[in-house]
Amino acid sequence: MIDSLLASVVMLLVVAAGFSAYKTRAIEQTYPNIGELTDIGGYRLNAVHLPRPVTADLPALVFIHGASGNLRDQLEAFAAPLSGRAEMLFVDRPGHGYSERGTAENALPSGQADAIARLMDERGIKSAIVIGHSFGGAIAAAFGLRHPDRTEGLLFLAPATHPWPGGVDWYYTLAAMPVLGWLFTHLFVIPIGLRRVETGTLSIFRPNERPADYIMKTAPELVLRPHTFRNNAADVVNLLAYVSAHAPRYREIKAPTVIITGDSDDIVLEELHSRGLARDIAGAELVTIRNLGHKPDYVTTDVAIAAIERLAGQPRDLQELAAQAEIRIASFGSGASGRPSPSQAVTAS
Template identity: 25%
Template sequence: MLARINDASIFFDVASSAFAVEAGGLVEKPTIIALHGGLGFDHGYLRPGLCELADIAQVIFIDLRGNGRSERVPLDTCTLEQMADDVALFCKQLGIERPVVFGHSAGSFVALHMALRHPGQLGGLIICDGSPTVAPIQEEDGDPGPTLASRGSDAALAIASRVFSGEITEETMSLFMRDLTPFYVAPSNASIMQEILSLTSLDIPMMQHFMQVVAPDYDLRSQLDTIEVPALVIVGRHDWVCPPSAARFMARSMRNARLVEFENSGHFPFAEEPLKFFSTVQGFLNELTGGR
């Protein structure tokens, strides 16, 4: 489905109903707005893990402007601020009141901007393997945390150096998908990556725009203490992309946040430890709704 939001047609898909049928009538479920990472990916890779929440929440997936099935708009309009405004207007136009906004990876960048720019619209915030900046955040005890260098192959390290320095082409992204993505998950979970990534699309111009224009200036560390909405911060212990140090910093800095670390996950806890992910989100939703 498409919704005209600001100057773009935004794709969204609703994975579950807004109400549960219970004895005596219909009971409204909380709504989760799910924002994918990348940028340059789409929401597809989120579906296996987040669709499992359908019994306890209405889950709405959005392809952010310029990504996935959404309209290709001028890249200079594809800012984190504009994407956050798109999501806020999307909720307003569809009458979605106080949703829980879920942001994974770079989707967390958008979710945090929405919490800063439209605080009254959110009922809750779930940051999953995100970060308030792309700059390194050191642990207070000096522990470097998980690193690609500690476990990556020579091929993975070589392609990481090329991609993260801004060399994003069809060739490098093919090598990225083959050689590097297996190291995005915990060592015991490498086999799930092919399944996850087969569900999503890649957009090279958007990736170039994100890596070369958007990400270098992204830093919300000084503003986190103004976020008052209840927040759940989730992180995989093996995540070197958005590491535990970033999650711990966010949980310490936001006014009403709690941290849950997944011991057997990397960058995709919802796919790597789905049962723990479900129970963690369910507990957070119960807190928000008073157990309804």
């Protein structure tokens, strides 16, 4: 009886591992790498680099995605509306998307900021406006602290940058463990995670509407691959201690800074993180948009682009644009995205 039970358990584990390996390959076939891998000193970072166009009116822009994401997220939000205006670098953070993890330091925002700086070296980008969404906000802040001479400006979009009460979800803690984490990610994450992609992406946008083609265009399933999920979990688990130690240093940041956040963001609380940044960084402008959730990059892309223009020295009234965005969101009703079409997008001076 015991031998039979043990054999059944082993068989289930083998089937689960085989299914995860099969689905990992299927995910990569569905969402192949659209970037280019660059060696930055012993490991490779993946990125989409759009060279500076002759029509550029903005400095170079470096985009840093959040937790559970990849470069496609920011690429889909910003590449088209900013086409012809700037050199752009969309990065798969170390251990995410198709980037290799690299050294142990890359489990922290400081290590990832340094890795992005080395990638900029390889791509010939001397300085840039750095745009960080969610977890990417912690990396943008680290970049501003560690590479001030390369930071022309900082744009934080719904950033995670300050200590928060409580911990993280149990599955991150489990996935980051040495042995149990390996078993969990190789056996269970894909079958469980595939069921949650739809609801998970909807919750990230809530109370706004998620674009219908968001999953197809941004490939969130890439994070379900075992090695990627473990890297993502380590990042998340390490973040609280990291920001607790480094948030007091944000006052050292001198780069022009804009923070865009929503008052209805239940993923990263604006009263802790965005208001904290506005308090800590001298001269930072806080733009709080009513009825906006965790995705200002998609729902209020026009405001984010105006903020980039403002950081580049162009006159922009961000508070007026935020007020117009609030009207637009409200006009779509509860649950609507309010994202403008190209003809609706506003650029105000």
